[in-house]
Amino acid sequence: MTAQSIKWFWYASPQTFYPVAGVIARWCGTAAAVLCAVGLYMGFFVAPTDAQQGEAYRIIFIHVPAAWMSMFLYVVMAFWAAVGLAFNTRLSHMMASALAPTGALFTFVALWTGSFWGRPTWGTWWAWDARLTSELILLFLYFGFMALQAAIDDRRRAERAGALLAIVGVVNVPIIYYSVQWWNTLHQGASVSLARAPSMAAMMLTGMLIMALAFWMYSIAVTLVRVRCLIMDNE
Amino acid sequence: MKEFLSMGGYALYVWGAYGVTFALIALEVALLVKRTRRARKS
Numbered sequence: 162m163t164a165q166s167i168k169w170f171w172y173a174s175p176q177t178f179y180p181v182a183g184v185i186a187r188w189c190g191t192a193a194a195v196l197c198a199v200g201l202y203m204g205f206f207v208a209p210t211d212a213q214q215g216e217a218y219r220i221i222f223i224h225v226p227a228a229w230m231s232m233f234l235y236v237v238m239a240f241w242a243a244v245g246l247a248f249n250t251r252l253s254h255m256m257a258s259a260l261a262p263t264g265a266l267f268t269f270v271a272l273w274t275g276s277f278w279g280r281p282t283w284g285t286w287w288a289w290d291a292r293l294t295s296e297l298i299l300l301f302l303y304f305g306f307m308a309l310q311a312a313i314d315d316r317r318r319a320e321r322a323g324a325l326l327a328i329v330g331v332v333n334v335p336i337i338y339y340s341v342q343w344w345n346t347l348h349q350g351a352s353v354s355l356a357r358a359p360s361m362a363a364m365m366l367t368g369m370l371i372m373a374l375a376f377w378m379y380s381i382a383v384t385l386v387r388v389r390c391l392i393m394d395n396e
Numbered sequence: 397m398k399e400f401l402s403m404g405g406y407a408l409y410v411w412g413a414y415g416v417t418f419a420l421i422a423l424e425v426a427l428l429v430k431r432t433r434r435a436r437k438s
Contacts, residue, residue: 205400216404220413227417266420274413281409379421386428393435 175252175392182385190382196375203368211365220278221365225352226373228271230380231299232334234264238306239331242324252388254320255395257327258310259387263380265303272296275348283347291340292348295333302330316395 172178204222211218238260245253275293276286287293306323313319336343341350353359359366403410 210404215406217406217409219403219410223414223417263424266424270417270420273416277409277413281406383424383428386432390428390431390435393438 175396179392182389186382186385189378193375193378200371200375208364208368217281220274222368222372224274226376227267230376231268231271234260239327242327246324255388255391259384261303261307263383268300288347290346291344292346295337295340
Protein backbone atom coordinates (compact mmCIF):
# COMPACT_ATOMS: atom_id res chain seq x y z
CA MET A 162 0.00 0.00 0.00
CA THR A 163 1.42 3.39 -0.94
CA ALA A 164 1.56 6.40 1.36
CA GLN A 165 -1.04 8.11 -0.82
CA SER A 166 -3.73 5.49 -0.33
CA ILE A 167 -3.15 5.42 3.43
CA LYS A 168 -3.83 9.13 3.50
CA TRP A 169 -7.15 8.65 1.72
CA PHE A 170 -8.29 6.09 4.26
CA TRP A 171 -7.14 8.41 7.01
CA TYR A 172 -9.59 11.06 5.77
CA ALA A 173 -12.37 8.48 5.50
CA SER A 174 -12.71 8.65 9.27
CA PRO A 175 -15.39 11.21 10.25
CA GLN A 176 -13.28 12.62 13.07
CA THR A 177 -10.33 13.46 10.86
CA PHE A 178 -12.53 14.63 8.01
CA TYR A 179 -14.47 17.08 10.19
CA PRO A 180 -11.86 19.90 10.40
CA VAL A 181 -10.78 19.38 6.76
CA ALA A 182 -14.41 19.72 5.64
CA GLY A 183 -14.68 22.97 7.57
CA VAL A 184 -11.71 24.52 5.79
CA ILE A 185 -12.84 23.37 2.33
CA ALA A 186 -16.39 24.59 2.98
CA ARG A 187 -15.17 28.04 3.94
CA TRP A 188 -13.05 28.41 0.80
CA CYS A 189 -15.73 27.04 -1.50
CA GLY A 190 -18.39 29.23 0.08
CA THR A 191 -16.30 32.33 -0.52
CA ALA A 192 -15.51 31.25 -4.07
CA ALA A 193 -19.23 30.65 -4.71
CA ALA A 194 -20.16 34.16 -3.59
CA VAL A 195 -17.45 35.79 -5.74
CA LEU A 196 -18.20 33.66 -8.81
CA CYS A 197 -21.92 34.29 -8.43
CA ALA A 198 -21.38 38.06 -8.35
CA VAL A 199 -19.15 37.89 -11.45
CA GLY A 200 -21.53 35.51 -13.23
CA LEU A 201 -24.60 37.66 -12.56
CA TYR A 202 -22.73 40.78 -13.69
CA MET A 203 -21.77 39.02 -16.94
CA GLY A 204 -25.27 37.65 -17.35
CA PHE A 205 -27.11 40.92 -16.87
CA PHE A 206 -24.67 43.61 -18.02
CA VAL A 207 -22.13 42.07 -20.41
CA ALA A 208 -24.07 39.40 -22.32
CA PRO A 209 -26.07 40.87 -25.20
CA THR A 210 -29.85 40.70 -25.60
CA ASP A 211 -30.94 37.61 -27.50
CA ALA A 212 -32.13 38.30 -31.04
CA GLN A 213 -35.13 35.96 -30.78
CA GLN A 214 -36.06 35.83 -27.12
CA GLY A 215 -35.15 39.34 -25.98
CA GLU A 216 -34.35 39.57 -22.27
CA ALA A 217 -36.31 36.44 -21.33
CA TYR A 218 -33.33 34.28 -22.27
CA ARG A 219 -31.39 35.63 -19.25
CA ILE A 220 -33.02 32.88 -17.21
CA ILE A 221 -30.45 30.60 -18.88
CA PHE A 222 -27.75 31.76 -16.44
CA ILE A 223 -29.44 29.93 -13.59
CA HIS A 224 -31.56 27.39 -15.44
CA VAL A 225 -28.81 25.46 -17.23
CA PRO A 226 -26.31 25.42 -14.33
CA ALA A 227 -29.09 24.30 -11.94
CA ALA A 228 -30.15 21.52 -14.32
CA TRP A 229 -26.54 20.34 -14.68
CA MET A 230 -26.08 20.34 -10.90
CA SER A 231 -29.35 18.46 -10.33
CA MET A 232 -28.11 15.56 -12.47
CA PHE A 233 -24.48 15.71 -11.38
CA LEU A 234 -25.29 15.79 -7.66
CA TYR A 235 -27.52 12.75 -8.09
CA VAL A 236 -24.68 10.79 -9.67
CA VAL A 237 -22.31 11.85 -6.88
CA MET A 238 -24.94 10.89 -4.30
CA ALA A 239 -25.40 7.46 -5.89
CA PHE A 240 -21.62 7.04 -6.04
CA TRP A 241 -21.20 7.67 -2.30
CA ALA A 242 -24.20 5.46 -1.57
CA ALA A 243 -22.57 2.65 -3.57
CA VAL A 244 -19.24 3.15 -1.79
CA GLY A 245 -21.10 3.07 1.52
CA LEU A 246 -22.83 -0.18 0.60
CA ALA A 247 -19.64 -1.80 -0.65
CA PHE A 248 -17.22 -0.78 2.09
CA ASN A 249 -19.60 -0.04 4.97
CA THR A 250 -18.00 3.34 5.55
CA ARG A 251 -20.01 5.73 7.74
CA LEU A 252 -18.70 8.85 6.07
CA SER A 253 -19.81 7.70 2.59
CA HIS A 254 -23.41 7.32 3.72
CA MET A 255 -23.22 10.69 5.42
CA MET A 256 -22.01 12.24 2.15
CA ALA A 257 -24.96 10.73 0.29
CA SER A 258 -27.42 12.03 2.90
CA ALA A 259 -25.81 15.47 2.88
CA LEU A 260 -26.03 15.77 -0.92
CA ALA A 261 -29.73 14.97 -1.23
CA PRO A 262 -31.31 18.26 -0.01
CA THR A 263 -29.03 20.38 -2.20
CA GLY A 264 -29.68 18.11 -5.17
CA ALA A 265 -33.41 18.44 -4.60
CA LEU A 266 -33.02 22.22 -4.36
CA PHE A 267 -31.28 22.44 -7.73
CA THR A 268 -33.79 20.07 -9.32
CA PHE A 269 -36.63 22.27 -8.11
CA VAL A 270 -34.80 25.40 -9.32
CA ALA A 271 -34.28 23.82 -12.75
CA LEU A 272 -38.00 23.01 -12.99
CA TRP A 273 -39.12 26.36 -11.62
CA THR A 274 -36.88 28.51 -13.81
CA GLY A 275 -37.71 26.29 -16.79
CA SER A 276 -41.38 26.93 -16.15
CA PHE A 277 -40.82 30.69 -15.98
CA TRP A 278 -38.87 30.46 -19.22
CA GLY A 279 -41.34 28.20 -20.97
CA ARG A 280 -44.29 30.49 -20.37
CA PRO A 281 -43.01 33.43 -22.49
CA THR A 282 -41.22 31.31 -25.11
CA TRP A 283 -43.40 28.20 -25.52
CA GLY A 284 -46.64 29.71 -24.24
CA THR A 285 -47.03 27.18 -21.42
CA TRP A 286 -45.80 26.79 -17.86
CA TRP A 287 -45.64 23.02 -18.10
CA ALA A 288 -45.79 20.25 -20.68
CA TRP A 289 -45.58 16.51 -20.13
CA ASP A 290 -42.63 16.21 -22.43
CA ALA A 291 -39.82 13.71 -21.88
CA ARG A 292 -37.23 16.19 -20.58
CA LEU A 293 -39.57 17.89 -18.12
CA THR A 294 -41.15 14.67 -16.92
CA SER A 295 -37.84 12.89 -16.33
CA GLU A 296 -36.53 15.91 -14.42
CA LEU A 297 -39.68 15.83 -12.27
CA ILE A 298 -39.00 12.15 -11.58
CA LEU A 299 -35.50 13.15 -10.45
CA LEU A 300 -37.08 15.51 -7.90
CA PHE A 301 -39.25 12.65 -6.63
CA LEU A 302 -36.17 10.40 -6.40
CA TYR A 303 -34.45 12.96 -4.16
CA PHE A 304 -37.59 13.29 -2.04
CA GLY A 305 -37.97 9.51 -1.92
CA PHE A 306 -34.37 9.09 -0.78
CA MET A 307 -34.79 11.63 2.02
CA ALA A 308 -38.21 10.31 3.08
CA LEU A 309 -37.00 6.72 3.14
CA GLN A 310 -34.00 7.57 5.30
CA ALA A 311 -36.16 9.63 7.64
CA ALA A 312 -38.80 6.91 7.93
CA ILE A 313 -36.48 4.13 9.18
CA ASP A 314 -35.41 4.46 12.81
CA ASP A 315 -32.41 2.15 12.72
CA ARG A 316 -29.65 4.28 11.20
CA ARG A 317 -27.73 1.52 9.46
CA ARG A 318 -30.86 0.11 7.88
CA ALA A 319 -31.97 3.59 6.84
CA GLU A 320 -28.61 4.21 5.17
CA ARG A 321 -28.66 0.91 3.30
CA ALA A 322 -32.25 1.29 2.11
CA GLY A 323 -31.58 4.85 0.97
CA ALA A 324 -28.41 3.77 -0.81
CA LEU A 325 -30.28 1.08 -2.72
CA LEU A 326 -32.91 3.58 -3.87
CA ALA A 327 -30.21 6.08 -4.90
CA ILE A 328 -28.36 3.47 -6.97
CA VAL A 329 -31.48 2.17 -8.72
CA GLY A 330 -32.60 5.73 -9.46
CA VAL A 331 -29.38 6.61 -11.24
CA VAL A 332 -30.79 5.10 -14.48
CA ASN A 333 -32.96 8.21 -14.66
CA VAL A 334 -29.97 10.53 -15.17
CA PRO A 335 -29.00 9.37 -18.70
CA ILE A 336 -32.72 9.34 -19.52
CA ILE A 337 -32.91 13.04 -18.62
CA TYR A 338 -29.74 13.83 -20.50
CA TYR A 339 -30.63 12.03 -23.72
CA SER A 340 -34.40 12.65 -23.56
CA VAL A 341 -34.15 15.51 -26.04
CA GLN A 342 -32.53 13.16 -28.58
CA TRP A 343 -34.55 10.02 -27.95
CA TRP A 344 -37.97 11.64 -28.00
CA ASN A 345 -39.57 14.48 -29.85
CA THR A 346 -39.60 17.06 -27.08
CA LEU A 347 -40.79 20.62 -26.70
CA HIS A 348 -37.53 21.23 -24.86
CA GLN A 349 -34.65 22.19 -27.14
CA GLY A 350 -31.52 20.09 -27.54
CA ALA A 351 -28.25 20.81 -25.77
CA SER A 352 -26.72 24.20 -26.52
CA VAL A 353 -23.41 23.12 -25.07
CA SER A 354 -21.82 19.73 -25.70
CA LEU A 355 -18.33 18.31 -25.86
CA ALA A 356 -18.84 17.04 -29.38
CA ARG A 357 -19.26 20.38 -31.16
CA ALA A 358 -18.90 24.13 -30.78
CA PRO A 359 -21.55 25.70 -28.53
CA SER A 360 -24.47 27.30 -30.35
CA MET A 361 -24.51 30.54 -28.40
CA ALA A 362 -22.67 33.85 -28.14
CA ALA A 363 -19.31 33.75 -26.34
CA MET A 364 -20.36 36.19 -23.60
CA MET A 365 -23.56 34.25 -22.91
CA LEU A 366 -21.57 31.03 -22.67
CA THR A 367 -18.95 32.58 -20.39
CA GLY A 368 -21.57 33.95 -18.00
CA MET A 369 -23.34 30.61 -17.91
CA LEU A 370 -20.14 28.66 -17.22
CA ILE A 371 -19.18 31.05 -14.42
CA MET A 372 -22.61 30.56 -12.84
CA ALA A 373 -22.18 26.79 -13.20
CA LEU A 374 -18.85 27.05 -11.37
CA ALA A 375 -20.51 29.17 -8.66
CA PHE A 376 -23.22 26.51 -8.18
CA TRP A 377 -20.50 23.84 -7.97
CA MET A 378 -18.67 25.72 -5.24
CA TYR A 379 -21.95 26.39 -3.43
CA SER A 380 -22.88 22.70 -3.57
CA ILE A 381 -19.51 21.62 -2.17
CA ALA A 382 -19.74 24.18 0.63
CA VAL A 383 -23.28 23.40 1.81
CA THR A 384 -22.76 19.64 1.47
CA LEU A 385 -19.65 19.73 3.63
CA VAL A 386 -21.33 21.92 6.25
CA ARG A 387 -24.19 19.42 6.33
CA VAL A 388 -21.74 16.51 6.65
CA ARG A 389 -20.20 18.29 9.63
CA CYS A 390 -23.66 18.52 11.23
CA LEU A 391 -24.22 14.82 10.60
CA ILE A 392 -20.83 13.98 12.14
CA MET A 393 -21.65 16.09 15.21
CA ASP A 394 -25.08 14.47 15.53
CA ASN A 395 -23.89 10.89 15.14
CA GLU A 396 -20.37 10.52 16.45
CA MET B 397 -32.68 51.52 -13.91
CA LYS B 398 -36.39 51.29 -14.69
CA GLU B 399 -35.53 49.90 -18.10
CA PHE B 400 -33.28 47.30 -16.50
CA LEU B 401 -35.98 46.21 -14.06
CA SER B 402 -38.59 45.87 -16.79
CA MET B 403 -36.37 43.30 -18.61
CA GLY B 404 -37.86 44.24 -21.97
CA GLY B 405 -41.35 43.26 -20.78
CA TYR B 406 -40.22 39.93 -19.30
CA ALA B 407 -39.84 41.22 -15.72
CA LEU B 408 -42.26 38.69 -14.21
CA TYR B 409 -40.48 35.74 -15.80
CA VAL B 410 -36.88 36.81 -15.27
CA TRP B 411 -37.34 38.11 -11.70
CA GLY B 412 -39.75 35.32 -10.85
CA ALA B 413 -37.07 32.79 -11.79
CA TYR B 414 -34.16 34.60 -10.12
CA GLY B 415 -36.14 35.62 -7.02
CA VAL B 416 -37.28 32.12 -6.12
CA THR B 417 -33.84 30.63 -6.87
CA PHE B 418 -31.96 32.98 -4.57
CA ALA B 419 -34.68 32.89 -1.91
CA LEU B 420 -34.32 29.10 -1.77
CA ILE B 421 -30.53 29.32 -1.62
CA ALA B 422 -30.79 31.87 1.23
CA LEU B 423 -33.25 29.58 3.01
CA GLU B 424 -30.91 26.59 2.70
CA VAL B 425 -27.98 28.60 4.09
CA ALA B 426 -30.10 29.94 6.97
CA LEU B 427 -31.35 26.46 7.87
CA LEU B 428 -27.79 25.11 7.79
CA VAL B 429 -26.50 27.89 10.05
CA LYS B 430 -29.31 27.12 12.50
CA ARG B 431 -28.62 23.41 12.32
CA THR B 432 -24.89 23.89 12.90
CA ARG B 433 -25.58 25.99 16.00
CA ARG B 434 -27.95 23.39 17.38
CA ALA B 435 -25.50 20.54 16.69
CA ARG B 436 -22.67 22.43 18.40
CA LYS B 437 -24.79 23.02 21.51
CA SER B 438 -25.67 19.39 22.13
